Amino acid sequence: MLLLNGNPLTWISPTALGSLGNLRLLDLSNCGPLPDLTLQGAHSLILDNSQLKYLDIRGTVMKLQARDNQLTNIRFADKSSVTELDLHNNSLTTDDIPFILMGMWRLQRLDLSNNLIHKFPGAGSDNTSELFLLPNLMHVNLSANLLQRLHFDxxxxxxxxxxxxxxxxxLSPYGLPERAINEAFNLQSLHIQGNGITYFRPTTSKKSYSALKEVAFYDNKYKPEVYKNITKFFRDLKVIVLEKTQQDLPSNDSLKEDCAHFIEKSQTLPPKKEIQVHPVEEIIVKNNEGFWNTWNIFLLGILMTSLTVNAVQIRQRYRLRGRHVIPRETPISSMETMFVRDEEMLN
Structure with missing residues (x-):
């Protein structure tokens, strides 16, 4: 066993571990960044969260766990030795699947959840003239992808x-192979929640669902009465029907809808609430309002008085027009000079 997890490794020589012929477990999780990695192999490889993009296994591996990376290309020298393959949360697409899986005759557990798979290839897919079959597969997880249809073949x-x-x-209303699921006599767990399925017609065969222990149908597009009938059918068979909880992950579509709803909501935010005034402050505000009202009346009175005085002075000026005879030789004050000039301008 060789545990190197958690080290800041950025490069490992392809021949560095070649002499470890009896290596049972190699753990390189949480290392990296290791974008390109070539290994001789081991019974079990753990390569989680090491920023892998390209992986080349030149030897034999039975169990490979490479979760939370950025893998787009994986090469196996001996595919027939692989029994468990966990590639959760990578960047694998539809075209990568046959290239990786074809020839894995002994594969029993497959986890390709949270990738970019639009379509899962059928058994007739031809790649290097091999028939694409996984005859020993028992555990399949394709959740959180972009699948629109899963074919019967x-x-x-x-x-x-x-x-x-x-x-x-x-998955659309016709994207679920009901016939195939009804023939899955050993099926113990079926999860199809979070899709666009509108109906599901379970078979009434006694052999079907004899091994089934739990199902999940919620977050689809069933009518309420259809969903009620489906869940009742399985509950009558003593099957656990899982319902939605807060821990359930939303679908890709619902995430987009939530983002769009958030943007729309942010653009139409309600007006800010007015600041509530404390009762004491409210009294002060009212007193200030009363003060300003009194002050306005006072200013208005001063303005009216000033206008009245000005009007009286103007009337007196007109009465005194022409009565002031001031000899030019007599010295006059500056105020009198201004008055004389005003009189001359009026005349």
């Missing part, structure tokens, strides 16, 4: 499946 051995998770994709 997918490489899954439906009669062998025990767990199937298709939640939070974009």
């Amino acid at each position: 997918s490489p899954f051995p439906w009669a062998r499946l025990t767990h199937l998770d298709l939640s939070y994709n974009r």
Whole structure:
């Protein structure tokens, strides 16, 4: 066992671990950044959260866990040895799937959740003239992708499946292979919540659902009565029907809708609430209002008085026009000079 997790490794030589022929577990999680990594292999490899983009395994690996990376390209020298493959939260697309999975005859557990897969290739997909089949697959997790349809001729051995998770994709009303699911006699867990499914017709065969333990149908587009009938059917079979909780992850569509709703909401924010005035402050404000009203009346009175005085002075000026005879030789004050000039201007 070699545990190197949590180290700031940025490069590992392809031959660095070549002499460890009996390596059972190699842990390189939370290292990196390791964008390009080439390994000789081990029984179990843990490569979580190391910023991987390209991975080349030149030896044998049985269990590979490379979650929370940015993988777009993976090469296996010996695909037939892989039994468990966990590639949750990477950047894998539809075209990458056949290249990675074809030839994994012993694969039992597959987790491709939270990737960029629009369509899961069918069993007839041809790549290097091989038939795309996964005959030993039992546990499949394709949740949180972009799947719109899952075909009946997918490489899954439906009669062998025990767990199937298709939640939070974009499955349409006709995107779910009901016939295949009804023939999955060993199915114990079925999760199809968070899609666009409008109906689901369970079979009434006694052999069907005999192993089923839990199902989840919520967050779809059922009518209320349809959803009620579906859940009642499975509850009558003593199957646990899971309902939505706060811990459930939303679908990609609902995330977009929430973002759009947030933007719309931010653009139409309600007006700010007025500041509430404390009762004591409110009294002061009222007193100030009364003070300003009194002051305005006082100013208005002064203005009226000033206008009245000005009017009286103007009348006296007109009465005294021409009566002031001031000899030019007599010295006069500045005020008298201004008065004489005013009289001359009036005349």
